[in-house]
Amino acid sequence: MYSLTVRDRVMVAHSFTGEVFGPAQRLHGATFVVEATFRRSALDADGLVVDIGVASRVLREVLAQLDYRNLDDVPELAGRNTTTEFLCGWIAGRLAEALPATGLEQISVLLRESDVAWAAYDVTL
Numbered sequence: 001m002y003s004l005t006v007r008d009r010v011m012v013a014h015s016f017t018g019e020v021f022g023p024a025q026r027l028h029g030a031t032f033v034v035e036a037t038f039r040r041s042a043l044d045a046d047g048l049v050v051d052i053g054v055a056s057r058v059l060r061e062v063l064a065q066l067d068y069r070n071l072d073d074v075p076e077l078a079g080r081n082t083t084t085e086f087l088c089g090w091i092a093g094r095l096a097e098a099l100p101a102t103g104l105e106q107i108s109v110l111l112r113e114s115d116v117a118w119a120a121y122d123v124t125l
Helices: 019-025 052-064 084-098
Strands: 002-014 028-040 106-112 118-124
Touching (some): 028 084, 084 106, 084 118
Antiparallel strands (some): 002 028, 028 106, 106 118
8 A cells, every 4th residue: 555644734722521621621722733644555647646735735725724723613613522533533534525536545644732642543435
């Protein structure tokens, strides 16, 4: 399986609901380093998994929907705990929607919350 990974970052504010989150129930900020990995078993006619420029642009477009926003105020995310894990799946889903019929077989999103904690989600296309 071939893969190509691009990286970007996103800055958000959010709060969580539930005692399990302790002080994170209050509004707080986070800067995530986001890695999107695109996979396919055979390269396309140009010898690519996906064009790096296209992958970078699409990732930026998806992240722009969240960047510098309070996620508590985003209608699409209303009532959700926008945990690192949840955001991985949300971003992966948007990437999959943005790159249909490209021959990709899997998209993986890894969100680094810090240098010691991160989460990932894989979507099969």
